[in-house]
Amino acid sequence: MNAKTLLSLAKKHGTPLFVVDHDELRKNYRLFRKHFPRVQIYYAVKVNSDPAIVKTFYELGGSFDVASMQEFHTVYENIKGLPAKARQDFIWDKVIYANPIKPVETLHELDRYKPLVTYDNHEEVKKIAKHAPHAGLALRLRVPNTGSMVELSSKFGALPGEAVDLITFAHEQGLVVEGLSFHVGSQCTNPQNFIQAIHLSAGVFAEAKSRGFNLKLLDIGGGFPAAYDATVPKFSALAKKINHELDRLFPPEIEILAEPGRFLVASAGNAVSKIIGKAIRNEKMSYYVDDGVYHTYSGVIFDHCTYHLQSFKKGPTQICAVFGPTCDALDTISLAEQLPELEIGEYLYSENIGAYSAASSTHFNGFPPAKVVHVNE
Numbered sequence: 456m457n458a459k460t461l462l463s464l465a466k467k468h469g470t471p472l473f474v475v476d477h478d479e480l481r482k483n484y485r486l487f488r489k490h491f492p493r494v495q496i497y498y499a500v501k502v503n504s505d506p507a508i509v510k511t512f513y514e515l516g517g518s519f520d521v522a523s524m525q526e527f528h529t530v531y532e533n534i535k536g537l538p539a540k541a542r543q544d545f546i547w548d549k550v551i552y553a554n555p556i557k558p559v560e561t562l563h564e565l566d567r568y569k570p571l572v573t574y575d576n577h578e579e580v581k582k583i584a585k586h587a588p589h590a591g592l593a594l595r596l597r598v599p600n601t602g603s604m605v606e607l608s609s610k611f612g613a614l615p616g617e618a619v620d621l622i623t624f625a626h627e628q629g630l631v632v633e634g635l636s637f638h639v640g641s642q643c644t645n646p647q648n649f650i651q652a653i654h655l656s657a658g659v660f661a662e663a664k665s666r667g668f669n670l671k672l673l674d675i676g677g678g679f680p681a682a683y684d685a686t687v688p689k690f691s692a693l694a695k696k697i698n699h700e701l702d703r704l705f706p707p708e709i710e711i712l713a714e715p716g717r718f719l720v721a722s723a724g725n726a727v728s729k730i731i732g733k734a735i736r737n738e739k740m741s742y743y744v745d746d747g748v749y750h751t752y753s754g755v756i757f758d759h760c761t762y763h764l765q766s767f768k769k770g771p772t773q774i775c776a777v778f779g780p781t782c783d784a785l786d787t788i789s790l791a792e793q794l795p796e797l798e799i800g801e802y803l804y805s806e807n808i809g810a811y812s813a814a815s816s817t818h819f820n821g822f823p824p825a826k827v828v829h830v831n832e
């Protein structure tokens with residue numbers, strides 16, 4: 456976003472401030488559609504569950520990946536005014552409950568909406584058969600996450616060798632397995648992860664078919680990288696490779712979905728904080744700001760992400776440290792930022808901080824999360 460606009464918003468609304476640019480959300484959504492014409496977008500709500508963001512993707516025709524009842528209800532808010540039949544069709548076609556492990560209370564509540572849910576183990580099949588017998592199933596496969604910034608395969612996913620047994624077992628329990636899903640790891644800059652996962656999936660499709668199960672959909676998950684810097688491969692090149700394999704291995708009647716999160720929202724979020732203190736520590740200028748890793752910069756911890764801090768003021772720079780406002784030394788945003796000499800009351804900002812940021816803000820130490828402002832809504 457334009458730095459001038461950010462500064463005037465910070466002056467108007469106060470800090471810490473988190474600014475979401477909906478034009479950028481739309482731009483990213485359309486870019487994904489353009490490069491993946493065959494793929495339906497299921498926005499991964501956990502990346503930023505702000506209802507206004509969900510609404511913008513809903514208006515663009517998006518579908519949703521939810522992983523808790525709270526996220527389900529955030530999506531449901533947009534459709535609750537529709538007639539019952541339209542609501543049911545929407546959920547059936549456009550919501551995937553993509554958490555392979557679901558509490559029985561959640562399954563019980565989900566059953567009446569007949570959603571598509573993921574699973575990856577026998578105990579989950581038994582739970583679903585008992586508490587959500589009207590759900591459709593997608594089997595989550597474990598696939599390589601090599602080189603992705605955030606690894607997502609050690610916790611979930613059936614081994615490809617177990618897949619057909621798990622599909623058979625679900626059918627024996629009276630459930631229908633609609634297809635497969637996987638996640639190559641978040642901020643995946645290694646196209647081979649997608650390629651290998653698509654190959655593994657094609658193998659499972661073929662084996663399932665030979666056992667009499669016709670799978671209908673493939674969910675290629677998230678992981679599409681945000682263009683944080685010049686080292687990130689071009690999205691169009693990645694899409695080309697993925698599409699080529701999808702078209703080669705999956706006939707057109709197989710429905711392909713994806714659950715992008717970071718790719719859609721990272722560049723739409725901006726954070727502005729105010730300098731509340733300064734000191735020389737370890738011979739380095741250290742700025743203390745009113746936002747930190749327990750708040751909008753939570754991605755430093757949870758997302759293994761680094762964010763650049765920029766000043767609105769120009770001038771000769773030096774290496775500085777930037778700390779958050781809480782008393783914990785963990786609350787360190789960066790130990791090496793090039794910044795000019797700044798005074799208390801001046802501001803710092805970060806771009807590309809829309810994903811996995813405000814979504815995991817806490818109230819630690821009595822500091823509330825940043826105020827959220829939406830522009831171009």
Ligand SMILES: *Cc1c(COP(=O)(O)O)cnc(C)c1O
Nearest residue numbers: 499553641677678714715716717
């Ligand atoms: C987190 C998550 C996503 C979103 O991943 P991104 O890397 O942000 O695109 C998609 N699907 C599932 C199942 C997830 O857990």
